[in-house]
Amino acid sequence: MSTAADSGTRAGAKDGPEGEDAGGAKVNPAPESGGERYDAHFRVWRGDAEGGGLRDFTVEVNEGEVVLDIIHRLQATQAPDLAVRWNCKAGKCGSCSAEINGRPRLMCMTRMSVFDRAETITVTPLRAFPVVRDLVTDVGFNYTKAREVPSFIPPQGLGPGEYRMQQEDVGRSQEFRKCIECFLCQDTCHVVRDHEENKPAFAGPRFLMRVAELDMHPLDAAEESGLDRKTSAQDTHGLGYCNITKCCTEVCPEGIKITDNALIPLKERAADRKYDPLVWLGNKIRRRA
Amino acid sequence: MATGTEPQQNAGPRPGGVREGSRAAIAAPHLRTDRWWLAPAGTALGLLAFVVYSTWRAFANADYYAAPYVSPFYSPCLADNCHEMRGGPNIGLFGEWWGLSPALIILIFPLGFRLTCYYYRKAYYRGFWASPPACAVAEPHKKYTGETRFPLILQNIHRYFFYAAVLVALVLSWDTLLGFRDAHYEWGHMGLGTLVFLVNIVLIWAYTLSCHSCRHIVGGRLKHFSRHPVRYRLWGWVGKLNARHMQLAWASLISVALADFYVYLLASGAFTDPRLF
Numbered sequence: 001m002s003t004a005a006d007s008g009t010r011a012g013a014k015d016g017p018e019g020e021d022a023g024g025a026k027v028n029p030a031p032e033s034g035g036e037r038y039d040a041h042f043r044v045w046r047g048d049a050e051g052g053g054l055r056d057f058t059v060e061v062n063e064g065e066v067v068l069d070i071i072h073r074l075q076a077t078q079a080p081d082l083a084v085r086w087n088c089k090a091g092k093c094g095s096c097s098a099e100i101n102g103r104p105r106l107m108c109m110t111r112m113s114v115f116d117r118a119e120t121i122t123v124t125p126l127r128a129f130p131v132v133r134d135l136v137t138d139v140g141f142n143y144t145k146a147r148e149v150p151s152f153i154p155p156q157g158l159g160p161g162e163y164r165m166q167q168e169d170v171g172r173s174q175e176f177r178k179c180i181e182c183f184l185c186q187d188t189c190h191v192v193r194d195h196e197e198n199k200p201a202f203a204g205p206r207f208l209m210r211v212a213e214l215d216m217h218p219l220d221a222a223e224e225s226g227l228d229r230k231t232s233a234q235d236t237h238g239l240g241y242c243n244i245t246k247c248c249t250e251v252c253p254e255g256i257k258i259t260d261n262a263l264i265p266l267k268e269r270a271a272d273r274k275y276d277p278l279v280w281l282g283n284k285i286r287r288r289a
Numbered sequence: 290m291a292t293g294t295e296p297q298q299n300a301g302p303r304p305g306g307v308r309e310g311s312r313a314a315i316a317a318p319h320l321r322t323d324r325w326w327l328a329p330a331g332t333a334l335g336l337l338a339f340v341v342y343s344t345w346r347a348f349a350n351a352d353y354y355a356a357p358y359v360s361p362f363y364s365p366c367l368a369d370n371c372h373e374m375r376g377g378p379n380i381g382l383f384g385e386w387w388g389l390s391p392a393l394i395i396l397i398f399p400l401g402f403r404l405t406c407y408y409y410r411k412a413y414y415r416g417f418w419a420s421p422p423a424c425a426v427a428e429p430h431k432k433y434t435g436e437t438r439f440p441l442i443l444q445n446i447h448r449y450f451f452y453a454a455v456l457v458a459l460v461l462s463w464d465t466l467l468g469f470r471d472a473h474y475e476w477g478h479m480g481l482g483t484l485v486f487l488v489n490i491v492l493i494w495a496y497t498l499s500c501h502s503c504r505h506i507v508g509g510r511l512k513h514f515s516r517h518p519v520r521y522r523l524w525g526w527v528g529k530l531n532a533r534h535m536q537l538a539w540a541s542l543i544s545v546a547l548a549d550f551y552v553y554l555l556a557s558g559a560f561t562d563p564r565l566f
Contacts, residue, residue, distance in 0.1 A: 045315065047313065051314045052313065101323070102319050104424075104425055124320065127312055127425075131313040137313075166513075166514070168515050169512075169514055171514075190420065191433060193307060194307065198433065240437035241437060243420065243436055245411045245414050265504075265505060265509050267445070268448070269510060
């Protein structure tokens with residue numbers, strides 16, 4: 001997730017030539033010929049932490065455009081002070097997360113062609129986080145949670161450049177590394193979205209996935225250094241709050257199977273440690289042997 | 290800067306959901322325009338239909354055996370008051386004192402397996418408990434502790450129900466084999482019921498083996514797949530099945546009810562089993 005200091009966060013755009021917003025972003029010009037164009041009805045949330053509401057706009061749409069194009073056109077033509085965070089416009093930076101018709105999505109990856117032309121399209125900021133202004137929210141909660149996850153612990157006796165891993169051992173973790181940190185999963189997770197009071201105790205799907213990634217890492221030496229990630233997932237990061245309703249998986253723009261491949265395996269690993277006497281006994285016997 | 294990466298002073302937890310004070314001031318609990326209610330409503334109706342049907346059949350204590358078929362709801366039959374089934378799964382573990390329907394003894398295991406199943410949890414948390422009803426649709430509850438406390442913390446024993454479900458599936462496989470007899474217990478025959486049972490047992494096994502706990506037990510708990518090539522391969526196979534866990538959960542739920550209903554029709558004399566050979 002980019003920060004507000006990124007070049008893509010634009011609010012208070014100056015007057016400029018049409019076709020380019022004040023930040024230098026290209027706004028798709030209306031095609032001279034070919035391609036269809038129509039006017040779409042948008043409702044965009046405007047305001048800040050003090051208050052705000054949905055404002056109506058009619059904006060031109062051209063064939064092949066995505067919602068972010070329309071927001072840029074809106075910024076360039078009707079609402080120059082509209083704040084929106086964006087960066088790569090290619091679904092890889094995770095900056096332009098918003099809620100489009102109530103569904104958490106990346107604006108740059110939501111094609112206008114998926115909507116009916118007569119439909120009113122509502123764009124709001126992420127509703128799980130404090131709003132800063134217009135479509136920009138304070139996602140600091142996620143950085144706090146990121147810091148709470150102990151990082152990779154290097155194995156003893158191996159220096160940089162000496163790590164050797166088999167592909168089958170790293171395959172699982174690689175899926176989780178596709179995460180672009182758009183925080184849509186964090187936004188849609190009802191544990192914190194609907195219950196602000198759970199934020200201190202619950203890391204959210206993105207960071208539980210990080211715990212799973214490290215616990216499955218073939219060279220992570222957490223256990224040898226006294227850190228049991230399986231237990232801490234439950235005790236420190238609030239894994240037990242997850243009731244695996246799969247919304248994180250549904251909204252992930254990278255198609256990561258967060259629930260099936262990270263959260264449920266992590267729950268099973270935590271069950272090994274905390275709720276399964278047979279596994280506990282087996283481990284005891286193995287250690288004795 | 291609000292979006293900076295510096296730690297912020299934690300002002301302590303504040304109550305409230307999507308309408309919490311610092312969030313965008315939007316009064317509506319959700320702004321979804323699609324038919325988000327369709328999936329949870331369909332799920333709730335489907336599960337409710339099965340609960341009603343299976344409750345009736347489990348308590349009926351009648352019409353569950355029509356040689357050579359025994360209803361999967363009554364197998365294995367662990368009480369003395371079971372219908373006599375030659376070569377069938379009669380094991381009078383519970384003796385004569387058990388006067389209720391014998392289905393009630395055994396159904397606790399498949400019921401527990403499905404109740405604690407990761408797919409069904411999603412289904413009933415959404416469909417019945419609205420927690421949440423759908424993604425980005427505000428839930429109606431003021432407090433939420435998830436699976437951190439009793440009774441929902443018991444969901445963690447899913448793997449034990451998986452072990453029991455494997456044993457039940459083995460018995461149902463034996464029942465299917467017994468279906469290759471005719472009504473006089475002669476081997477080498479097959480009827481429409483045999484086909485119904487075959488489809489059912491394939492779906493039961495596929496659902497049981499696609500379980501997330503099974504995936505964990507066969508290989509998921511390993512850190513180094515490269516040191517356990519056989520388990521890695523098994524994990525891969527179970528993973529492929531696991532991707533269809535939801536579909537298999539529904540298919541096997543329907544097939545087990547249909548298999549039971551087929552036996553009910555035969556046992557109640559509604560029609561006779563068409564013999565294929």
